[in-house]
Every structure is written in structure tokens, then in C-alpha cells.
Amino acid sequence: MIDEADDMLRGCDGSDGLSELFGGRTQASGDKGLLNSVLDGVQVPCVWIANVGPESLAPSSRRRFDYSILFGKLDASQRAAIWRNSVSKFKLNRLVTPSLIETLSGKYETSAGGIAMVLRNLADLKPKAADCAALIGKLLEPHCALLGIQTGSAKGVSRDYSLAGLNIHGDMSPVRIVEAVRAFQDHKGDDPDRPRMNILLSGPPGSGKTEFVKHLGEVLKTKVIVKTGSNLLSMWVGGTEKNIANAFTEAENDRAILFFDEVDGLMQARERAQRSWEVTQVNEILQRMESFAGVFIAATNFLQNLDPASIRRFTFKLAFDYLDHDGKMEFFHKMFKTELTPEETNELDAIAHLVPGDFRTVRQSLFYLGATATNADRLAALRQESDMKRQGGVSSFASPIGFHP
Ligand SMILES: Nc1ncnc2c1ncn2[C@@H]1O[C@H](COP(=O)(O)OP(=O)(O)O)[C@@H](O)[C@H]1O
Ligand SMILES: [Mg+2]
The missing domain is CATH 1.10.8 (Helicase, Ruva Protein; domain 3)
Structure with missing residues (x-):
């Protein structure tokens, strides 16, 4: 048994581009010719154990093993x-x-x-x-x-969560989506033609997309596996596709809801893609979506950048919009537990582009003022959040939110 054989097995022209980049190649790699002649020549049964994936072995060496077992990530x-x-x-x-x-x-x-x-x-x-x-x-x-191991599937949903006040447009009301997902999960049998449950959430940052998925997991008592776009992007050629494939496999094994949060970089329009791998990433997701037996949800802050053909592949689409009058009132009450005078209500109405996240930010920033915080403080802080978005030039200010066929 040759344990920790990583360095011995890495052949000279292995595809280990990164180690070469960082100057690690000369010490790290062996001589492929020598390695192969050893592999050909050994007269006794021999087990090689390596910590590296098969892709870091030269194909000509890989071919020489009679049997191999890949120990994948545990579910x-x-x-x-x-x-x-x-x-x-x-x-x-x-x-x-x-x-x-x-x-x-x-x-x-x-x-x-x-x-x-x-x-x-x-x-x-x-x-x-x-x-x-x-x-x-x-x-x-x-x-x-x-x-660098991820810990914790999604944190719990906020204690004061409810669907009330959210300004969501789409194919179905959020309450009915929850029921549709429940029905999908309860459906027995594995008819390959059964419709897929792929849901796309879009809307400005803080509008409640991530929180909605946590809520869904909680009411359906189903684990949610969250991967953000940056979790999945890899600097290795083919690495992102592999991460995507692994995420779907993991969710299938765990019977979990798979949630790709902030997919903007990952699923951008294929015709705008500069590089071939940006196209293969999108294709990988679409293929996996088609064959995935569970619930798949993706969220994006910038719908207009997303691949239009991909958008059409989602069974349900929900657009989380800025809060309307009722929503602002609802979140003000929910987060600050105070009543508003008619004048204060008018002031709140005049603040544009508020999302649930703004109320949360303001509640946190005023937390240590305790009982000395007034509605005037809260309104001023909300106005500041709104102004900051205007200065930041939020792109969705210019273009309407929603799904365009
Ligand atoms: N329905 C809701 N009820 C209470 N709080 C909410 C609700 N939706 C969102 N929030 C609050 O707003 C914050 C931002 O929401 P989040 O889901 O992270 O936004 P997004 O994912 O769209 O950027 C959350 O941390 C949560 O505190
Ligand atoms: Mg989010």
C-alpha cells in the first residue's frame, strides 16, 4: 500500500496548470515515464492512495490502473x-x-x-x-x-417572518407556490416526464429572496442546500461545471431543496458570454435542472443580465419588487412595533425603493438607542437607505422589474 502517493503520481505533463503557475511543479511532480514503467513493472498487488483528484494524474498513468475507487464528498x-x-x-x-x-x-x-x-x-x-x-x-x-469547509446549511429564517407585505409578482402567489412545492414533494412515483420544479426568484438586493427560500425549507421541513454563485465558480478549467454537478448530486442524495443564490455571474446571457466556459456553465445548469428530481431554486439581483433562454426553462418565476404602501406599513409595524401618525405615514409613503432588508438594517442600526429611538429617527434612517441606492445608481431604477418574454 502506497499511502499519500500524490506527489509520486503527479506526472510531468499532468494537467496541473496551477502548480506550475506558482512554481510548484518542479518539486511536486515526478517523472511520468519513470512512473509509468514502475506501474507496468510491479509484480505484487499494489494499492495507491492519493488525496488529489484523478484529473491531476496524466491520462497515460491513469490508464495503467486495473481498478479505481473515487471517494467523493460525503453527504x-x-x-x-x-x-x-x-x-x-x-x-x-x-x-x-x-x-x-x-x-x-x-x-x-x-x-x-x-x-x-x-x-x-x-x-x-x-x-x-x-x-x-x-x-x-x-x-x-x-x-x-x-x-475552508462550509458549515451550516442556511441559518434559520428571521423570527418575525411572514409573507405579508412582500410585493411579489409572478406566475403564482407565493402562498400557492409553497403549496405547489409541497404537492410536488408529496407526489409519488418516478415518472420521467413529470414536470420539473425549478423556480427563479428575481429582484433588488434585500427584497426577501433568500429569506423566502429559508421559509420554504422551514414550512416544508426540508433541508436547503445553499450555494452562491461565488461558491460554485472555480478558477480551474471545468471546475465550475464540476461544482455545479456536485451540488445537484449532493441535493439529490440529501433529498434537499437546492438553492443557487446570486447566480448573476453564473447564468449570464450566453450571447454576451465572452468565453466558452461561460456558455458551458449555463449549459451545465440547464442540463442538470432537466434531470434533477428535486426542487431547484435560483435567485438573481439582475434579471436583465440573465440568459433569456434559461429564464424560460424555469417552471415558476417570482419577481420581488420594492415595497408598496401596504408593504411599507406592514414592515414598519413588524420591525419597529410602533404606530405611525398620519403625517409620518405620508413621510414613509414618500420614501421610494424600500425593501424588507432596509427595515432590518435600520432596526439594527437603531438597536442600541433602545426606547430613545423615535419614528423620526427611523424615517430619517430609511430615507438614507433609499438615497444611498439612488447614488449607487441601482440599475433596476431605470428598467422595470418583472419578466419580459
Ligand atoms: N417576509 C419577511 N419578513 C420579515 N423579514 C424579512 C422578510 N423578507 C426579508 N426580510 C428581512 O430582509 C432581509 C433581507 O432579505 P433577503 O432575503 O436576504 O434579501 P435578498 O436575498 O433578496 O437580497 C433579511 O435578512 C430579513 O431580515
Ligand atoms: Mg439574498
Whole structure:
């Protein structure tokens, strides 16, 4: 068994462009000819273990393996199984309960090595049962930060969430969309022709798109896997397509709602695409959408940049618009829990382009003023949010929001 064989296996003309760029090539790579003659010549059964993906091996070397197994990223149920096995192995069943395992395997996308690290330390530290969950968090958060591992599927939806006040236009009211998604999930059987559940959300920043998807996950008791455009974009050739494919596979395994947030860079119009890979990214998403059996949602701040042909492929489209009179009143009450005088109501009406996020920002900025904050303070702060957008030249000011066929 040749463990940690990464450097030995990386052939001289492997496609390891980046390591070459950073000058790492000379030390990191072996001699492909020599490697291949070793692979051809070994007389005993030989297992090679590498931490790198097959793409960093020269194809001529790859061909020489009789059998190969790719250990992909673990999904939540696989992680739960590893947690369970390891907890028994370290005899920690009393501390790490099944419900804690459920939470941990959903929240931390750790490898088996990370799980073993945590449990080893836990066995040494012997915390009280009540402190156990917090201690595991203390061990896992920095481990994940160090390795760049995403933690936590979406945070919970805000406590005061409701659909009331949102200004949404589209194929269906948001309440009916929630019901349609529920019906889709309850539908039994795997008829390949059954309509897909792909939803596109658009609207200015802060208008409530991300929050709506969290809400959907919560009412349907379904995990939401969130990937932002920047999570998925890769500097490697073909890397983005692979990230996209992996996200769909992960969601399929976890039976989760897959949410691509802020897809603007990822799904821009193909005719405007400067580079071939921008076209293949869009194509990859469209193909995966077609074959995906679960619920797929994408959100964009700039609908006008999106690929028109792709927009048509979504089953439902919802446009989140700036709040209207009723919406502004609703959010003012919801966020500040005060009444407005008729004059203040007029003032609020005069502030243009407000979204739920503005109310939240103002509530946070006035939080420490406590009871000394007045409606005048709140209105002034909201006006400032609105003015800032005008100065920032929000592009959607000029063009109407909504879906144009
Ligand atoms: N329906 C709602 N009820 C209460 N608060 C909301 C609602 N929708 C959005 N918010 C608040 O507005 C903020 C911004 O919303 P978000 O969904 O992040 O906007 P977007 O994704 O469109 O940029 C959220 O953090 C949340 O606090
Ligand atoms: Mg968002």
C-alpha cells in the first residue's frame, strides 16, 4: 500500500496548470515515464492512495490502473453513519446522542478525519453532557474554517417572518407556490416526464429572496442546500461545471431543496458570454435542472443580465419588487412595533425603493438607542437607505422589474 502517493503520481505533463503557475511543479511532480514503467513493472498487488483528484494524474498513468475507487464528498446521511460508528468506537454514546448526530451531520461538511479528530478530543476532555454540544462546536468551527469547509446549511429564517407585505409578482402567489412545492414533494412515483420544479426568484438586493427560500425549507421541513454563485465558480478549467454537478448530486442524495443564490455571474446571457466556459456553465445548469428530481431554486439581483433562454426553462418565476404602501406599513409595524401618525405615514409613503432588508438594517442600526429611538429617527434612517441606492445608481431604477418574454 502506497499511502499519500500524490506527489509520486503527479506526472510531468499532468494537467496541473496551477502548480506550475506558482512554481510548484518542479518539486511536486515526478517523472511520468519513470512512473509509468514502475506501474507496468510491479509484480505484487499494489494499492495507491492519493488525496488529489484523478484529473491531476496524466491520462497515460491513469490508464495503467486495473481498478479505481473515487471517494467523493460525503453527504449528510453518510456523515451521520460515520458519526454513529465513531461515537461507538470512542464509547461516547452517553455524550453524543442521536439527535446531536443528526444536527452535526447536517451542519458540518466534515470528512471522516474531522469527525475522528473531534471525538478523540472529546474522549480526552470528558465534558459534562450539558457542555458537549458547545464543545463540539468549538472544536469543529475552527477545523472547518482552517480547511475552508462550509458549515451550516442556511441559518434559520428571521423570527418575525411572514409573507405579508412582500410585493411579489409572478406566475403564482407565493402562498400557492409553497403549496405547489409541497404537492410536488408529496407526489409519488418516478415518472420521467413529470414536470420539473425549478423556480427563479428575481429582484433588488434585500427584497426577501433568500429569506423566502429559508421559509420554504422551514414550512416544508426540508433541508436547503445553499450555494452562491461565488461558491460554485472555480478558477480551474471545468471546475465550475464540476461544482455545479456536485451540488445537484449532493441535493439529490440529501433529498434537499437546492438553492443557487446570486447566480448573476453564473447564468449570464450566453450571447454576451465572452468565453466558452461561460456558455458551458449555463449549459451545465440547464442540463442538470432537466434531470434533477428535486426542487431547484435560483435567485438573481439582475434579471436583465440573465440568459433569456434559461429564464424560460424555469417552471415558476417570482419577481420581488420594492415595497408598496401596504408593504411599507406592514414592515414598519413588524420591525419597529410602533404606530405611525398620519403625517409620518405620508413621510414613509414618500420614501421610494424600500425593501424588507432596509427595515432590518435600520432596526439594527437603531438597536442600541433602545426606547430613545423615535419614528423620526427611523424615517430619517430609511430615507438614507433609499438615497444611498439612488447614488449607487441601482440599475433596476431605470428598467422595470418583472419578466419580459
Ligand atoms: N417576509 C419577511 N419578513 C420579515 N423579514 C424579512 C422578510 N423578507 C426579508 N426580510 C428581512 O430582509 C432581509 C433581507 O432579505 P433577503 O432575503 O436576504 O434579501 P435578498 O436575498 O433578496 O437580497 C433579511 O435578512 C430579513 O431580515
Ligand atoms: Mg439574498
